[in-house]
Amino acid sequence: MLNAYTSDEIRAAERKLMARLPEGTLMGRAAAGLAVACARALPRVYGARVLLLVGAGDNGGDTLYAGALLARRGARVDAVLAAPRAHAGGLAALRRAGGRAAGLPDGPPDADPRLTGLVRRADLIMDGLVGIGGSGALREPYAALARLAGGAPGVVVAVDVPSGVDASTGEIAGEAVRAHLTVTFGAVKAGLLVDPGASRAGTLLPVDIGLGPDLPEPGVVALTGAEVAGLLPRPGAESDKYRRGVVGVVAGSDRFTGAAVLAVGGAVRAGAGLVRFAGAADPVRQVRARWPEAVTKIIAPEEGVAEVGRVQAWVLGPGMGTGDGALELARAVLATDVPVLVDADGLTVTAREPGLLRRRAPTLITPHAGELGRLLDVPAGDVEARRLHHARRAAAEFGVTVLLKGSTTVVAEEGGPVRVNRTGTPWLATGGTGDVLAGIAGAYLAAGLACADAAACAAHVHGLAGRAAATGPEGGEAPIAAMDVAERLPAAVRALTSGS
Numbered sequence: 001m002l003n004a005y006t007s008d009e010i011r012a013a014e015r016k017l018m019a020r021l022p023e024g025t026l027m028g029r030a031a032a033g034l035a036v037a038c039a040r041a042l043p044r045v046y047g048a049r050v051l052l053l054v055g056a057g058d059n060g061g062d063t064l065y066a067g068a069l070l071a072r073r074g075a076r077v078d079a080v081l082a083a084p085r086a087h088a089g090g091l092a093a094l095r096r097a098g099g100r101a102a103g104l105p106d107g108p109p110d111a112d113p114r115l116t117g118l119v120r121r122a123d124l125i126m127d128g129l130v131g132i133g134g135s136g137a138l139r140e141p142y143a144a145l146a147r148l149a150g151g152a153p154g155v156v157v158a159v160d161v162p163s164g165v166d167a168s169t170g171e172i173a174g175e176a177v178r179a180h181l182t183v184t185f186g187a188v189k190a191g192l193l194v195d196p197g198a199s200r201a202g203t204l205l206p207v208d209i210g211l212g213p214d215l216p217e218p219g220v221v222a223l224t225g226a227e228v229a230g231l232l233p234r235p236g237a238e239s240d241k242y243r244r245g246v247v248g249v250v251a252g253s254d255r256f257t258g259a260a261v262l263a264v265g266g267a268v269r270a271g272a273g274l275v276r277f278a279g280a281a282d283p284v285r286q287v288r289a290r291w292p293e294a295v296t297k298i299i300a301p302e303e304g305v306a307e308v309g310r311v312q313a314w315v316l317g318p319g320m321g322t323g324d325g326a327l328e329l330a331r332a333v334l335a336t337d338v339p340v341l342v343d344a345d346g347l348t349v350t351a352r353e354p355g356l357l358r359r360r361a362p363t364l365i366t367p368h369a370g371e372l373g374r375l376l377d378v379p380a381g382d383v384e385a386r387r388l389h390h391a392r393r394a395a396a397e398f399g400v401t402v403l404l405k406g407s408t409t410v411v412a413e414e415g416g417p418v419r420v421n422r423t424g425t426p427w428l429a430t431g432g433t434g435d436v437l438a439g440i441a442g443a444y445l446a447a448g449l450a451c452a453d454a455a456a457c458a459a460h461v462h463g464l465a466g467r468a469a470a471t472g473p474e475g476g477e478a479p480i481a482a483m484d485v486a487e488r489l490p491a492a493v494r495a496l497t498s499g500s
């Protein structure tokens, strides 16, 4: 499990640890780890040009000490001091090691030829403007320096967090540094795992400074492949198709037949014991043609799902339409006493009657930002900008588990940590992949996994399958279709369970 924390949690742990150690020990450990990471990111240290962007706080202090270590190994180190004050010990160390430091010129930094020259020529830039002490949008001149680093040809290394990214949430209020590598101290910050912050961090490199025993229970976690493999349902000698889990899928409409085929495909390929599909005549025909494994039934909305047969979990919504008939079907499925996954159109219609989501049996909703925005009555852009906040809020408000899709998938439930999935690829941003995801998670629910486990495992496996589809065995990357993701599921699960 990769555990991630807020700035306050890290600070509290640091305070406890610092009380037991001589002053400066933690900064020394942080700077040493940072210098090693930077040295590894350079082809050679001797003669390399290194530029330090230094803020007034301890984040700048780490950067100056690390710069001093590189200068001692022969790097040509220049520090730009973004504020009138800088960490005194760090500055002295850099100068002693032969590094140079200067303040900012008058006027805009991006119009200063010396500064733009330093940025252009730097093999490596360390962003030490702000770390966990940052709050709100980057102020000037920090914001201008972050912009300058954005256009630099060299490697950009964020110190602890990319400046401008909220370390606790991943939110970005204004300008933010875009790093190739983030060297983060003590423990991973939650904002490095959640977009928009996560995509500014590049590769994450945690440096252990001894905080472990002082850290609390994490508020955000990412499951490892081995943990997901351990949770995935697996048939045993006593299994039969019913015990493995029967998933009911209510999806598609005469207008949207593909969503039904894809959701059923996700469930079949994820290992459901049996898939029962119920819907309008057209999607039933399509599902039967593509997935002869599924048992199908044509239903009219007023019939409900009582005659479809016994299932252990329902998937409700992909492509089912948003009219009154769809709402009637949603009412029928949500009135059952088994776990229900609500996706896509199912969410759009329940947004008209959110009380339907309050059930005794578990409920998992799988919105993208637009769908969650409709449920919470906030713009989709705000959901994307504040993913952790809105996913947690919806879980609390509706009493459900929430899997919020998009560039970072987060799974939130009351009383547990948020789980973040890191296996996906932007190639998944294509029509129908969400329908496949719903089918996968539905199969896991039917097999008996709790909502948060089913959601986290489904997102993990779906992300792996998406990546495998986009990269293929010959390397490179190519566009994918949603059905490719369903087809790659068995290979993704095989790779996961074999530990490769």
Ligand SMILES: NC(=O)C1=CN([C@@H]2O[C@H](COP(=O)(O)OP(=O)(O)OC[C@H]3O[C@@H](n4cnc5c(N)ncnc54)[C@H](OP(=O)(O)O)[C@@H]3O)[C@@H](O)[C@H]2O)[C@@H](O)CC1
Binding pocket: 014, 015, 018, 026, 027, 028, 030, 055, 056, 057, 058, 059, 060, 062, 129, 130, 131, 132, 133, 134, 135, 136, 137, 138, 139, 140, 142, 159, 160, 161, 185, 209
């Ligand atoms: N504690 C420890 O043991 C260890 C800590 N470590 C390191 O210390 C870092 C935390 O250091 P920190 O607490 O000094 O805060 P830091 O991130 O440098 O920022 C504060 C400065 O930024 C400024 N500022 C804030 N927001 C701003 C904005 N929007 N735009 C512009 N400026 C803004 C703020 O200005 P102010 O608001 O006060 O005027 C103040 O000057 C941590 O990330 C890690 O790198 C490691 O060495 C390991 C051990």
Ligand SMILES: Nc1ncnc2c1ncn2[C@@H]1O[C@H](COP(=O)(O)OP(=O)(O)O)[C@@H](O)[C@H]1O
Binding pocket: 344, 368, 404, 405, 406, 407, 408, 409, 424, 425, 426, 427, 428, 429, 430, 431, 432, 433, 434, 435, 436, 437, 462
């Ligand atoms: N930029 C991205 N990076 C990674 N995954 C993405 C990105 N954009 C979308 N996805 C994933 O692609 C899928 C799209 O689902 P959804 O929006 O429901 O599409 P559809 O309704 O067409 O099936 C989700 O699993 C989502 O997490």
Ligand SMILES: [K+]
Binding pocket: 059, 127, 128, 129, 130, 131, 158, 159, 160, 161, 162, 163
């Ligand atoms: K930083």
